Amino acid sequence: MFPCCGLVIVCSKKPVPLKGISVDVQVKGFVADVSATLKYKNVEENAVEALFVFPMDDDSAVYSFEATVEGKKIIADIQEREQARKTYDEAISKGQQGFLLEEDKSSGDIFSCTVGNLLPGQEAEVTLCFVRELPVEADGAVRFVLPAVLNPRYTPKDEELSITTTHPQVPIGQIPYTLSLNAHFQSAYGISKIESNCNITPLEYTDTDKTAAKVSLAQGHKFERDVELLVYYNEVNKPSATVESALPDAKAGSVMAEQVVMLNFYPSFPAMQEQSNCGEFIFLMDRSGSMECAMNSKPNSPQRIQSAKETLVLLLKSLPLGCYFNIYGFGSHFESFFPETMEYTQKSMEEAVKKVTEMEADFGGTEILQPLKKIYKTGVRSEHPRQLFVFTDGEVGNTKQVIAEVQKNSQHHRCFTFGIGEGASTALIKGMAKAANGTYEFVTGEDRMQSKVLKALKHALQPSVKDIALKWSLPAGVESVLLSKTPSAIFQGQKSIIYAQLKGTVDEHSKGEVSLEYKFKDDIFRNVLPLSFHVGKTERPTIHRLAAKALISELENGTDSDSEEVKKRILETSIQSGVISSLTSYVAVNKETKQPVQGPPVHRDIPAPGLMMMRSMPFSLPGRPMAMACAMPKRAACAQVKSGGGDMPQTVKCVHKRKSKKNSSHEETYSSGPESTDMSTTEIPALFRLISLQNADGSWSLSPELAAVLSLSEDTLKQGKPQQSTDDSLWVTVLAVIWLHAMSFDQKDEWELLEGKAVSWIKSKAGSSLSELVKAGNKLLNSSVDLKVFGL
Known part of the structure; x- marks a missing residue:
């Protein structure tokens, strides 16, 4: 447990004019059409201007914006960005009501909605509509996500502060406004089921042939996480x-x-059985402070850095002999395991695995641009196409610069990206992958990072x-x-x-x-x-x-x-x-305001939910105000204190400073949201222990650790060999493959590549004795794994 190094009281006591959000989702096949209505009421004595900053998937096409005040509907116009701001400012200065919707300059997945000159006691609604394509998950689910969590984006030194670092946030579950959501689904091929990470009403079919259905968020929903809906059609992947x-x-x-x-x-x-040994694999791992936060808001959720470390070990074990690799860690600074990419051998693999186990989230802020430039400056290896794997929680403030750098070097590599935890920037994760012809994945909720990353590695190893x-x-x-x-x-x-x-x-x-x-x-x-x-x-x-x-x-x-x-x-x-862009905004003006406002309205920032809160240390940004945010307490060391008045809780923030290997001009401090789990005290799963013991060539060696995973003694393993002349490594490698199929088949997508290496190694060593070895192995482990697994 890290001690509290400082206490900062961070939340405003002012009432929040946003009272509720209602969302209607219409999904037809693989496209969602969404209408979101924000309901406001000014309970103060003065006119207010309310600013709401919220996340949106980067692929969303916002095509409509309108306001309703006292029964009157005001349709917004889409205008050139600066002209829209001018239109809004002029309306406010005249005492009229103005409404502005715009994309953030730093990133296409952050939007802001401004409601200006809302009179005392007055109510207003603003509705925005957008459409987006829906991805298909590996299990065939069509995935719709309504982003709710907006984590602060770390801003590198000398860059303009991201709006997310200055906008107020509160702990998930303590947002002072409500969310309701109704979703309707249509598919010509039939709907089998709908699942969600949130509590939803039972699935209700709205026609007799089960091609249409609806669900809603259950009563009492809180902003604890992004809202994810998974719909399973009877047919997917149909051109x-x-x-x-x-x-x-x-x-x-x-x-x-x-x-x-x-x-x-x-x-x-056709699926290829042989595995290519070509490729230069570079793994770029986020080691910023926020990576110590939990994967999700549930108790005992693993830390992001721990899940990433386990995934890296699995990747290292799955690489083919003869390829080249390196691992970079980045934060406020960056380091690489090796001066240049190394040939994948037993020695280099063991050294890398040791370094991975020692990794911590202790590199300060999130600056990804500099390590990317370093990687791109190093020459590519002929006959070994470069494959870049990027792991990050996506809290980057200079998103467009990063994507531009990847785009500039896209001819020389492919980029596979992984957004870790809720609130990861869709603009960053999708943008980097699309710029360099790779794939992207988001790891949220109870998703296992390992299966998604191994899927990408299979893509990377696929012949072009x-x-x-x-x-x-x-x-x-x-x-x-x-x-x-x-x-x-x-x-x-x-x-x-x-x-x-x-x-x-x-x-x-x-x-x-x-x-x-x-x-x-x-x-x-x-x-x-x-x-x-x-x-x-x-x-x-x-x-x-x-x-x-x-x-x-x-x-x-x-x-x-x-x-x-x-x-x-x-x-x-x-x-x-009518689709909004970085160069346009939507603006609406109510020119018939009954009582023009005299003087500027009182500004009110509406807080957003965040899984973790971070800020730049005051000494790191000379002349800039410290960005404040509400934060959740970390473990029992911090207590939450209720304020004496107002609707908003007042929270005590615990600032944790980690020792970094270099003195950084930027430090990222945070609290982790839900109580973090100390993974050093958590029992390591048997599958991960087995994988950790595999050699680079695919074999296993006889050892007490391997015997413990197989729940047998070393003597029992030796005595179980059908032929005592058989090499110990050959025998226990056969046993390891049998164990994978018998005890961990449901995670096959995670160990399939390393099993392929193992079987190839076995077949090169066993000769005609393989069938006997497999039969003896099944008997010893009390299993019935098919001989076909070994190509027999």
Whole structure:
């Protein structure tokens, strides 16, 4: 337990004008259309201006914003960002009511909603609408997440402070406003079940064939975590092409004025049995102070750093002999295990595993840009394609700079990213992976990081898919214009979504097709989708909005995003489609305010829930105010003190300073939310103990530790050999593989790669005795593992 080094009282006693949030979710297949209404009431004696900062998934396309005051609806206009701010400021200065919705300059997954000149006793509602694609999890679940947790983003020295570091936060579960959510699901293939990390009402089917269903958040829901809904369809991974008709009143030449098609491909190719020994694997591990926080808000949840360490060991054991690797830890500074990437051998693996077990979350703040630049400055190894794995809780303030750096070097590597814990930046995690043709995963709730990371390693070891091309067969007079890129990397079972505009007039009875073609090893594969142009009038142009968002994201993250020509196209696309961008904002003005406000309104920041709170130490940012935030107590050392008045709890903050190997100009301090678990006193799972004992070539050695995992003595292991002349390592490696299948089969996705190494090693050593060894092993371990596991 670390001592409390300082106490800071941090929360305002002022009443909060936001009283509740109600959310309606409409999910059709793999797309969600969401309407969120924020309900305000000013209970103070003066007019107020309320600022609410909240997270949103980076892929969300916000397309509508409106306000309702005293029964009057005010529809917002989308304007160029600076013009929208000017419109809002002028309205406030005139005593009128103003409403402003904008994306944060630092990151596309943070939004702010400002309600200005709310009169004493007055109520108002603001509603924002957005659409987004939904990912498919490894188990086939379609995943919808409503982000609730907004952790402060660490701001490197000399950078403009992120709004998240200055905006007030309170412990999860103590938010002074409510959340209600109703979700409706539709799938032509049927809905089997819906699960959630929150308490929800029982699944209710709304039609007889079970293709439509609904659930709601249970009464009394608290802001304890992001709201996650997992819906299981009877069929997933089914390729599809959806054509949406043009909007008749859209401006000619705009995205909305032509038909748009959304293509869902699920490329597939034969599974390869052999494992490549090529590759340069660089693991970039977040060691900032916030990584000591818990994975989730439940009691006894493991620390983020501990889960990451276990995952790193598993990765090291799963690498193929002959590849190269290195591990970087980063925080306010960074360090690498080796001066350069090392060949993967028994010696280098053992040294790396030892260093991993000694890692702590003791590197201060979260600065990822400098280690990235260092990695990119080192030359790549010929015949060993570079694969970068990034592990972080995503609390980075200079997100756009980081993504730009990855984009600049994308031709020389692939980047696989993992957002750890709730509140991780979707803009950072998704942006880095997309920029360098990799994949991304978010590890939240009770997810196991190991299975998600090993899935990515399998992708990284997969032979590359080449000559990827999109080919069209369209009616005469129709041409396609891509609004998003054709994928430059394809992974087994990974969904690829492409948007395109179809220009020209087409008869509704016409047919067409589009195919995704690619070469895998020496074979050419084609995924063909038929196109039907028999589409009705578009009531809600969901596909157009998603396509506009995809185009805007492509332009914003491109290498020439700062050019005037690209900025002009972003601005035009955003205004024509109504989809917000980094260059636009929504603004509404109530010009019929009954009683114009005299003088500036009182400013009120509405707190957001956070799993951990951090701040920059006052000495690290000369001339800047210390960023204050509410924090949860860490263990029993800190007590929470209730304030004497007001709706908000007043919290005592415990500041923990960790010793770092270097004196950093920035330190990240925090409290971990739920009571952290001291993993050093937690029993290590048998699977992890077994994996830790494996050698780099895939074998195991006879040892007391291995015998303990198998629940046998060393003597019993030796006596159980069918032939006493058999090598001890060969015998116990057979036993280890049998144990994996018999005792830990439900975690096969985590040990599949290292088992492959083990079986290859066994087959190279055993010869004709393998069948006898397996039978004897089954007898000794009282199991019945099939001989086919060993290729027999």
